[in-house]
Amino acid sequence: MLSGWYSSKRGGVLRIGIIFLILANRSMVSGSDDIQKAKDTRIVETLLRLKNIDVQAKPKLKAAVLRHLATLEETSKYLELIERFAIDDLNERLLEIVLMSPDSNDGVHAARLLLQFGDVGRVQVEIDGKDEKRTLAVVLAVGLVASKESVKVLQPLVAQEGRSLAVRSAAVTAVGRHLQGQKDLLAQVIDQSLPSDLNFAVANVLLSSPDPALRQEAAKFLKLPATKDAEPLPTVAALVQRTGQVDGGLQVFRTVGTCSKCHQVRGEGKQVGPDLSEIGSKLSREAMYVSILDPSAGISHNYENQSIFLADGTIVSGIVTSKTDAVVTLRTAEAIERKIPSEEIEEMVKQKISLMPAELQKNMSVQNLVDLVEYLMTLKKK
Ligand code: HEC
Incomplete structure (x- = not known):
């Protein structure tokens, strides 16, 4: 870099002049800030070279580290330093990082630090909270930490009463990332203490266990649904390893998959x-x-399946697309709009089952399914 710098004498002088002006200008605005920043950076660099330094016990050094942390833009660097110096009083920020991107390296790192610092309470508040989006984010990140500790935190959610299927399935997948979690799940399968709506999630986890004995034992109780021609469905863990044909996937979407009967892609x-x-x-x-x-x-969200019971005994199910005092408009699984006068409605019940049918894979071969997902993964934001 230096040789490039001096390669042209005139250019060099000009560039140095410009840089001098920029620096002079900046130091006039925030001279003491910059000096402090540089000082803090140097302190942190020095501390990083020391082996057994307890920053928490040295308030001045800690203050320098905290100031330095506040200037860092890269989250990964921020987390590395927090871990290296065991700074455990920025946990609120760690939680924010988890919530912002729970399945990224940073989100999982932040979740791991929260557990490492013993701040299970902060995690628990989110897990127990009413905001399901936050709960799901925390379950995802803590699950990806995949430690004994994370299993301990998430295991109670699996069969907790009053929790939605979404949260319970996410908890199954999350604890299933650790062998201990898999063992706990298998024990629950054997003593039949798991609700049956978790069958798919549990089968996926246990039938893809790296432990062959566990897999075999699980297979006595659990089965994944069959695909076309009774071909058994591989676990999701195995499916994600495969690649498919995008063109074939588009065809599946429009034909045997029946997806286009309910979903639009680009109009x-x-x-x-x-x-x-x-x-x-x-x-x-x-x-x-x-x-x-x-x-x-x-x-x-916004696609909950509702069943409307009419005074004459009919039941209509679908997604409510609009609702006024006088009329409820429902879109059925056949994409038919039904306008129902409010006075005819006896009761509206939100269904726990999606309007999207289960077992769509029955009409698809495993390869159809793999192609379909390959196609869907190409549908990205422009
Ligand atoms: C009978 C209608 C119907 C059919 C057929 C159907 N879906 Fe759906 N799908 C829905 C509804 C309603 C939702 C929203 C409710 C939910 O998430 O379960 C949904 C949700 C989804 C989602 C989640 C979307 C999101 O934003 O998170 C995906 C992905 C999806 N469908 C893919 C497919 C594919 C692929 C097929 C074909 C194999 C298919 N669907 C067939 C009705 C259908």
């Missing part, structure tokens, strides 16, 4: 479920498989 298809034009940016490959194979495990 094509019917509008019963959410538009999937950007679904590849929203869901991971793993989450895509789960959305297709176990739709009720994560019903999208």
